[in-house]
Amino acid sequence: MRVQKRGFHSFLRGNTPRAFALSCAALSLGSTAYLAYPSPVMAQEFQFSTVEIQGNGRVSTESILNFAGIGRNQGVSGGELNDAYQRVLASGLFESVEFIPQGSKLLIKVTEFPTVSRISIEGNSKVNDDVLSSVLQTQVRRAYAPSTAEQDAAAMAEIYASKGQLAATVTPRIIRRNDNRVDVVFEVTEGKNVEVERLTFVGNRQYSNARLRRVLETKQAGLLRFLVGRDTFAEDRVNFDKQVLTDFYTSRGFIDFEVLNVAAEFSRERDAYFLTFNIREGQKFSFGEMTTVSEIDGLDTADFQKEINIRSGQTYSPVAVENAIERIEILATKKGIDFLRVEPRVTRNDRERSLDISFALVRGPRVFVERIDIEGNATTLDRVVRRQFKTVEGDPFNPREIREAASRIRALGFFSDARVDARAGSGPEKVIVDVDLEETSTGSFSFGVNYSVSSGANLIASFSESNFLGRGQRLAFNLTTKLDDGNLSFNFVEPAFLGRDVAFGLSANYGFSAPIYADHESRDIFVSPSLTFPVAENARLRLNYKVGTNLLRNPDDNDLPATIQADVDAGEVFEQSLGYTYSYDTRRSGVNPNAGVKFEFSQDIAGFGSDVEYLRTTATVQGDTTLFNEEVNLSASIKGGMIEGRGGMDTRVSNRFFTGTSLIRGFEPGGIGPRDLDDTELALGGKFYAVASLETDFPLGLPEEYGIKGGLFLDHGALWGLDDASSAGGSEDISWRTVVGASVFLKTPIGPLRFNFTKALNKEDYDVEQNFDLTIATQF
Structure with a gap:
């Protein structure tokens, strides 16, 4: 009996589980008289006094025996023999596997996957090799695995999709060399860019389509489409546009603004997108009465009220509220008042379409910054990042200040990504600020x-x-x-x-x-x-x-x-x-x-x-x-x-x-x-x-x-x-x-x-x- 896996594809192509079961059945019927007439209460078993491995070079015999899990003179049923075969095959180390029972000896023949001697990418012009190679898991001088190559091809195609080239395909090919080596070639077919042919808005009354298009990162293909880089469809860019559009409306007083959905439809020729932002603007609100209240005993609010530079009737903007909070907290620091927090409490007046804001001065939790950990800055010195913080180790923890520091770090332009988060420190009153950076060319x-x-x-x-x-x-x-x-x-x-x-x-x-x-x-x-x-x-x-x-x-x-x-x-x-x-x-x-x-x-x-x-x-x-x-x-x-x-x-x-x-x-x-x-x-x-x-x-x-x-x-x-x-x-x-x-x-x-x-x-x-x-x- 032979149990074999051929080629770079699954065992099921050559020997289905059903075929394997039938073969095992035939073996059990024809091997011995005892197997032909089994006891009705005992399962069919094989015993192998010898297990021989052939064809392995890089993988040791002990490793293969461990994968199989078959011991000498150990009773093995047909199902357990199939399980052993599947374990060896699932190791991903072999191109083909054969289990050949020979009486009391089990012969296991394997053909190891070839070694990758060279990797090349062909057919790409719009994305360079360095970008595509960065996602490869297939490596030179390592064993070639078809499943890994397929994953690499999918990851490359995803890079093209993020740039709006949804028609791009990547196919892995191999060129066999001597000494069980292969060259791996990823053939790229880029195809045409999938452009945004039309970019429209539904539900906008205050601002025209042309004005809103200027806000978005995604652009509509036009006369110079062969030179425009942002008129291709990219899902990540659309998600960013939803946030940008929300910020645009909110900063202009539309506090109920909402992007209901973004409809992306293919053209009939399937070479372009029709992108529609379905939005709800809501009503435009302005600032109403600005007051300051204190929940801290003995604290006079008169000086803090002067720091609110917002006029009644002025169009609402969250930036104005943040600026007022910052000015109040700076004044509190100058007065030596620690752990003061400002809570803007908003009262909505729908009839007047105004927002009354009461800036409540409250005592925040006694939490200190234990340390600031900075990672990912291979070139930029720590002190360049640290000076963007107005807070240093040992200072009271201020969440708003941490958010503003994150904004200042991103505004430097030195990093493609900057994440600033706070986590619990070594004690209940301590916080560690983590800064994770990804540098970019400057x-x-x-x-x-x-x-x-x-x-x-x-x-x-x-x-x-x-x-x-x-x-x-x-x-x-x-x-x-x-x-x-x-x-x-x-x-x-x-x-x-x-x-x-x-x-x-x-x-x-x-x-x-x-x-x-x-x-x-x-x-x-x-x-x-x-x-x-x-x-x-x-x-x-x-x-x-x-x-x-x-x-x-x-x-x-x-x-x-x-x-x-x-x-x-x-x-x-x-x-x-x-x-x-x-x-x-x-x-x-x-x-x-x-x-x-x-x-x-x-x-x-x-x-x-x-x-x-x-x-x-x-x-x-x-x-x-x-x-x-x-x-x-x-x-x-x-x-x-x-x-x-x-x-x-x-x-x-x-x-x-x-x-x-x-x-x-x-x-x-x-x-x-x-x-x-x-x-x-x-x-x-x-x-x-x-x-x-x-x-x-x-x-x-x-x-x-x-x-x-x-x-x-x-x-x-x-x-x-x-x-x-x-x-x-x-x-x-x-x-x-x-x-x-x-x-x-x-x-x-x-x-x-x-x-x-x-x-x-x-x-x-x-x-x-x-x-x-x-x-x-x-x-x-």
């Missing part, structure tokens, strides 16, 4: 081109590292060059100088330029260290020192205005200055997610033994908001600046202001302001400027995935003032220019494009207009 090198009508094309090469040596430091080199000028810059930032919330920066620059509005050349070399630190919740102060040289040259002996020629004759000048910049910005961290304000004021004073002395002052005020259910973005800004010579010195042309597209559009760089009208008509720069701008961008009714938007803008400003105005026009009296324009914004894979079409309503005869401007920047 450096980049890029080479590219940017272009604008005014400055032409420039080649760009840059290197940046946001986590230099795992210290959380930022390092960057940038090179910009074209045929007649270039610029090389270096920037370094230590975000936690001396372990505090102070950023130390060091920048250096070497630049050589020939401005298109001048007939001279300028070379600048400087080094500038700086310190930046917070002075209020949304305000920062930057202190900087700058030292360097400036050289103006006239290599072509051009006829230059007297005010510029004097600067050229002065040769190379040494310059050093001290300055500061105060900035206040609520556009990202303010209570209102749809509006914000930015204010910036800076001054630099040059002198202290340098060849030039001046005081330069600039200021900017900008406000951003959205209109018409966030379909339209509106921005208004006022900018101004002045520079005055000190110690009886005049200002140099290299220090004065020149207008460009960043100030007043519709004119060439140096196109307005003081100009030499007697001879050269060159721009001379101005000592003062003031510009007011109003700008809006809006959808044009095209599908959002095309990335095309329109815009309108209005600039009104002037540039004026010179130390010596004897031969210059536009230097003494303020001459206001007004420009209106229209823009077309286009997002492309090679970079963002902006087309500006302008018309000057007020200008001077000697101004140089530029009615069209195209800017593009790309990296590759």
Whole structure:
């Protein structure tokens, strides 16, 4: 009798259990007279005085006998013999197994699975080998197992499915070699991407489909579908979109918002998805009465009430509530009140559609942070992660602070995944905070081109590292060059100088330029260290020192205005200055997610033994908001600046202001302001400027995935003032220019494009207009 398993598939293909049972029955009927006429009360048994193993090389005889579990001279029934066979086969070590009873001897023949000598992946182009190999369990110099190879193929197909390529298939193949070795080849058939052909919403009344599509990570396939990377269907991405959509509505006061379901339907050709988000918006709620109550004896709530910067009638936002809680807890820490917890107790008023919130000050449990365990940071130093915690070992445990620390760790951008959890410590009043990290790439090198009508094309090469040596430091080199000028810059930032919330920066620059509005050349070399630190919740102060040289040259002996020629004759000048910049910005961290304000004021004073002395002052005020259910973005800004010579010195042309597209559009760089009208008509720069701008961008009714938007803008400003105005026009009296324009914004894979079409309503005869401007920047 033979019990055999052939090939790489189950024994059932060659010998079914039924066939095996019949064979055992035949054996029992024909072996001995006793077996042919068994006792009605005794089971059929075999006894083997010898068990011989043949065909094994890597697997020891003892291991096979252990799998079989058959002892010498031990009674074995037909069923137990079948069980022994199945155990040897289930070990997964053999390609074929044969059980051959030979009287008192049992011969077990095995053929071991071959050894894997090489693994290759073929046919993949959209996912590289490293990503696919990361899920393989089949390994070189290990025994080949068909079931493991099938699992590997399924895992590879799952990677493709996560990227929206549901039609991809992976088939394992083997190529037999000598010495019982095989090469394993995973043949990949990628097929076409399964795109999201249509992305729609049901139940949305407040916001349009186009506005909601901009929120989602998943995009709808459009005109540039062959270049868009997020228009394929991926289940994980859809789950993320459900949470993003919920956060979007909740932050705008829709506290009852719910994603009922997401319907994903195949097209008839089964090459695209129709994705529908079925949502329920609910009613929009605003803040009602804000109060503070204390459940701690002797604690006055008056000071804590002042920390609630929420106005009644303001649109409800959970971010505003979190900010108020944080401010209250910070005040409690300053007052030396430990274990204070703030519980926001909400009273819902459906008639007024408002939420009254009572911030209850309660005594929390006396729980301390025993330690903070950080794992997974192979490159990033522990201290970079620890400084994101305002809590250290031994401090009172604050769950809200732990959640915020987790958000700050993720915001670093150093990790692809960051999980922060708390678990019980060594005692009932101790907690251990676990930080599990997965690092990601933080450096980049890029080479590219940017272009604008005014400055032409420039080649760009840059290197940046946001986590230099795992210290959380930022390092960057940038090179910009074209045929007649270039610029090389270096920037370094230590975000936690001396372990505090102070950023130390060091920048250096070497630049050589020939401005298109001048007939001279300028070379600048400087080094500038700086310190930046917070002075209020949304305000920062930057202190900087700058030292360097400036050289103006006239290599072509051009006829230059007297005010510029004097600067050229002065040769190379040494310059050093001290300055500061105060900035206040609520556009990202303010209570209102749809509006914000930015204010910036800076001054630099040059002198202290340098060849030039001046005081330069600039200021900017900008406000951003959205209109018409966030379909339209509106921005208004006022900018101004002045520079005055000190110690009886005049200002140099290299220090004065020149207008460009960043100030007043519709004119060439140096196109307005003081100009030499007697001879050269060159721009001379101005000592003062003031510009007011109003700008809006809006959808044009095209599908959002095309990335095309329109815009309108209005600039009104002037540039004026010179130390010596004897031969210059536009230097003494303020001459206001007004420009209106229209823009077309286009997002492309090679970079963002902006087309500006302008018309000057007020200008001077000697101004140089530029009615069209195209800017593009790309990296590759």
